[in-house]
Amino acid sequence: MNCEALFNSNKYKFLKIALIMLLSLIIIVSSVLNQYLEAYAFAPALVLAGWAIPEAVTIIGALLCAAGLTWAADKAIEKTVDWFVADVAPAIRDGLYDMVTSAKDGIARVSNEIWTETRNWIQDKFVQGEQVITKHYYSEELTVINGEETEKVYLPVNHDVPLNEMPVGLPQTFQIGSDVYEIVANNVAGIYTDVYYRKNGARPSDVMVATVNPSVPWCVYLESFDYYGETAYRFRLRYAPYGKYEYVDDINWPVLQNVKGNDIPADWDIPVVGQDVVLNPDWDIANENGERVIYVPKAVTDLVGDTYVDVTNPQEEEEEDPVNPPVGGELTGTWWQSLLNTLFGPIISILNGLWELFQDFWSKLLERLQTALSPLSQTLSDIFTNIGTQAMAIVNAITGVRDSVAESDITDRAKSYKLPDLFILILKVILACIRLLLRALIYMASIVTIEPNGSLLNSNVKSGINFLKNQKIPNLNITVWSMFSSMMTVLFSFAVVRRIKRMYSV
Amino acid sequence: MISWISDVWQKILEIVNGVGSTMDELVTRLDAVQFDEDFIITTWLGTIHYILGTPLYMMFTTLLLIGAGFVLWKLIKIVINAISSLIPGLKGKVRIE
Numbered sequence: 226m227n228c229e230a231l232f233n234s235n236k237y238k239f240l241k242i243a244l245i246m247l248l249s250l251i252i253i254v255s256s257v258l259n260q261y262l263e264a265y266a267f268a269p270a271l272v273l274a275g276w277a278i279p280e281a282v283t284i285i286g287a288l289l290c291a292a293g294l295t296w297a298a299d300k301a302i303e304k305t306v307d308w309f310v311a312d313v314a315p316a317i318r319d320g321l322y323d324m325v326t327s328a329k330d331g332i333a334r335v336s337n338e339i340w341t342e343t344r345n346w347i348q349d350k351f352v353q354g355e356q357v358i359t360k361h362y363y364s365e366e367l368t369v370i371n372g373e374e375t376e377k378v379y380l381p382v383n384h385d386v387p388l389n390e391m392p393v394g395l396p397q398t399f400q401i402g403s404d405v406y407e408i409v410a411n412n413v414a415g416i417y418t419d420v421y422y423r424k425n426g427a428r429p430s431d432v433m434v435a436t437v438n439p440s441v442p443w444c445v446y447l448e449s450f451d452y453y454g455e456t457a458y459r460f461r462l463r464y465a466p467y468g469k470y471e472y473v474d475d476i477n478w479p480v481l482q483n484v485k486g487n488d489i490p491a492d493w494d495i496p497v498v499g500q501d502v503v504l505n506p507d508w509d510i511a512n513e514n515g516e517r518v519i520y521v522p523k524a525v526t527d528l529v530g531d532t533y534v535d536v537t538n539p540q541e542e543e544e545e546d547p548v549n550p551p552v553g554g555e556l557t558g559t560w561w562q563s564l565l566n567t568l569f570g571p572i573i574s575i576l577n578g579l580w581e582l583f584q585d586f587w588s589k590l591l592e593r594l595q596t597a598l599s600p601l602s603q604t605l606s607d608i609f610t611n612i613g614t615q616a617m618a619i620v621n622a623i624t625g626v627r628d629s630v631a632e633s634d635i636t637d638r639a640k641s642y643k644l645p646d647l648f649i650l651i652l653k654v655i656l657a658c659i660r661l662l663l664r665a666l667i668y669m670a671s672i673v674t675i676e677p678n679g680s681l682l683n684s685n686v687k688s689g690i691n692f693l694k695n696q697k698i699p700n701l702n703i704t705v706w707s708m709f710s711s712m713m714t715v716l717f718s719f720a721v722v723r724r725i726k727r728m729y730s731v
Numbered sequence: 732m733i734s735w736i737s738d739v740w741q742k743i744l745e746i747v748n749g750v751g752s753t754m755d756e757l758v759t760r761l762d763a764v765q766f767d768e769d770f771i772i773t774t775w776l777g778t779i780h781y782i783l784g785t786p787l788y789m790m791f792t793t794l795l796l797i798g799a800g801f802v803l804w805k806l807i808k809i810v811i812n813a814i815s816s817l818i819p820g821l822k823g824k825v826r827i828e
Contacts, residue, residue, distance in 0.1 A: 650751055650754040650758070653754070653755075654754055661764055672796075676780070679778065680778075682778065690781075710783075714786055714787060
């Protein structure tokens with residue numbers, strides 16, 4: 226009984242069913258886990274402005290440094306990063322979150338969009354040389370009173386912000402004391418956005434819902450103000466009412482009880498030095514492959530005094546881990562890719578080895594064949610050349626015409642390829658086809674590692690795709706794209722299972 | 732008559748040279764095909780990855796690889812059966828149905 230007949234027998238029917246169920250289960254669970262992984266990756270990004278992850282400040286600070294800024298103090302770096310993150314468009318902020326969460330081993334990769342927007346922002350706000358930027362906010366240590374217990378909170382707090390200025394916004398989710406706050410923005414068909422905040426999962430009755438224009442920036446911020454002689458805090462929404470494009474409206478939400486802070490300090494001054502490239506419109510850190518790589522220091526204090534030269538070159542203390550080399554070459558990414566690299570990495574190695582062995586074997590065989598056939602080839606060539614020469618001599622003798630041009634032509638061409646060479650050439654073509662097939666197989670096994678590439682799409686198409694991906698379904702709290710992706714993943718899983726079932730008639 | 736034979740011989744040599752040149756060029760062209768980052772299929776797959784997103788792209792490539800695996804398995808079966816039929820001493824013992 227051969228292998229396939231053994232596999233088709235009823236004796237192993239349960240084993241086959243178990244294998245198929247296991248495969249489909251792995252595919253579905255992997256898809257679900259991947260969604261959780263994305264959620265996990267997004268979690269630290271949400272508290273970026275709350276300084277919950279200092280690495281985010283260092284990474285974005287390194288980006289600003291590469292784009293042309295230098296600081297003399299770590300606090301100035303934090304303030305600049307805070308200002309930058311709050312000031313850019315939501316799509317760019319998402320891109321920054323992705324950059325921060327995908328940074329690994331002190332290396333961050335910068336996309337075209339992020340780089341362009343960062344440079345635009347810097348050229349708009351800074352000049353070359355030393356300068357001091359004044360911002361109307363500061364990150365304050367707030368004291369939260371819960372009965373007899375007190376807790377400390379750090380949040381960006383704005384005060385006395387001019388109406389033509391966008392305040393520094395709060396993160397989407399944050400905690401003050403034991404209360405968890407969430408800023409909710411429901412985009413309705415791309416026409417308008419409803420904004421409010423939830424406290425411990427529910428909207429307080431005295432928090433009104435504001436309708437804002439989604440095509441202009443808006444911001445929910447924490448404001449300190451004088452409340453009957455004491456410093457009090459409240460959330461505010463600065464936005465442009467629908468149909469307008471200026472920040473002309475503020476909504477004052479209720480005063481936060483039991484939150485105390487220090488007296489309102491002076492405006493925060495940010496001392497910054499603009500490097501020589503800061504106003505150069507052509508400045509770019511892309512290498513010859515078009516990639517922009519930033520080498521991020523371990524702490525934000527290490528970034529003090531650094532220039533674009535420091536953050537665009539590898540740090541001296543960085544060394545590759547010799548104990549755990551990456552499987553499957555320079556493949557990075559999600560655990561999906563790691564799993565697939567683990568699965569297909571050895572196959573690629575084996576195919577590479579086979580290819581090298583094959584090339585070596587056949588090249589040696591070819592050399593030996595050529596060596597062995599060369600006397601025969603030479604003999605046959607001599608015979609045919611002699612026949613040709615004799616024939617032409619007879620022709621010349623009879624016609625009396627010296628056709629020297631034709632003779633030299635025939636001789637030259639006969640020297641180029643001889644009849645026995647055709648057999649060697651056929652063998653060479655077959656070998657080239659096999660080499661091509663092996664290269665195609667290696668390529669096939671590595672297509673899972675191909676990075677996303679939007680170079681074939683123009684900016685409008687990319688904006689449309691990003692818009693589509695970011696649309697949330699009200700109440701369900703998932704994006705349309707996540708739902709579509711999950712549905713298609715399940716359909717693909719079914720297609721795979723159906724294909725296997727049909728093949729083995731389970 | 733001799734002139735005719737000379738012409739035929741000349742034609743044969745030209746054909747041999749032509750075939751030889753073409754085959755040599757074919758070998759060069761086949762070896763020149765490189766599957767690298769600039770390969771147009773890589774760009775297309777990168778675009779598909781960009782549009783579909785990583786989860787769907789992984790499913791797509793996994794399905795593609797499984798399909799390619801089955802095609803390879805069929806090809807290997809054909810080769811093994813061909814070799815098996817060429818060697819009478821094996822009496823079809825290594826034949827795969």
